[in-house]
Amino acid sequence: MNYLNIVCYKLVVNQFICLGPLILTTSFFSGPLVDQGCVSPQESQDVQNKKLSKKGNGKTKFEYEFCKSKFNYRTSLTAHKKIHTGEKPFECEICKKKFSEKSNLHVHKIIHTEEKPFECKLCDAKYKFSTSLRTHKKTHTGEKPFECDICKTKFSEKSALATHIRIHTGEKPFECE
Known part of the structure; x- marks a missing residue:
């Protein structure tokens, strides 16, 4: 199985070697496949420094003057602004559905594949998304x-x-x- 780092969009063969947030993918995605960490220790430190510089200081948050919404991260504010503008620059080449964020497009593309990598260990149910499996498991636990x-x-x-x-x-x- 391969994993897609939704920050740098590199495919990774081992989920434990990548420092970024990952989603399980199928061979549908194209891109560099790496068998070692896709973020070097120096790149990782640079990413952490960027995160710190983009985050409010605890009291100060990023506020959108148009609707007065507040966010801890500048990137969250930028994403939120697209709600008001309706901007959706990322389009699925298969179904033409549009997305405001590139990461949402990558997750969406999974619906066009046949692969269902998330399997229930208690029955034969299989799912495309881990969240769907998590929901399904509640039918067994009664939670x-x-x-x-x-x-x-x-x-x-x-x-x-x-x-x-x-x-x-x-x-x-x-x-x-």
């Missing part, structure tokens, strides 16, 4: 950490709780045509 404050019904997923709460509020977000 339901999300509870309705009104009727105390429990749910395994936050989204299921949000949908359930509409029963109590009467909210109907979708209109019939």
Whole structure:
């Protein structure tokens, strides 16, 4: 299996040798495949220094004057601004869906592959994303950490709780045509 570093976009064969954030990939991605750390110790220190210089000092945060949203990182502010501008410069060449961030495009491309590398050890279920497997595992454990404050019904997923709460509020977000 290969891993994609979503910072430098290099493919890595061993998840333990790369210092950056990784996602599991298929052979769908093209790029340099490295069998050693894709970030050298010096590059790593440079990355850490950049992160520190881009972060607020604890009290100071980066604020977007347009909507008054505050962020700990300048990069988060930059990404947020794209919500207001609608800027989506990264396009999937297969389905033409557009994204505001390059990393979101790379994650999206996985849906166009047949590979499902995340397997449940308790049944035959397979998934493209680790988050989907994590959700599935709750069906085996019975874990339901999300509870309705009104009727105390429990749910395994936050989204299921949000949908359930509409029963109590009467909210109907979708209109019939």
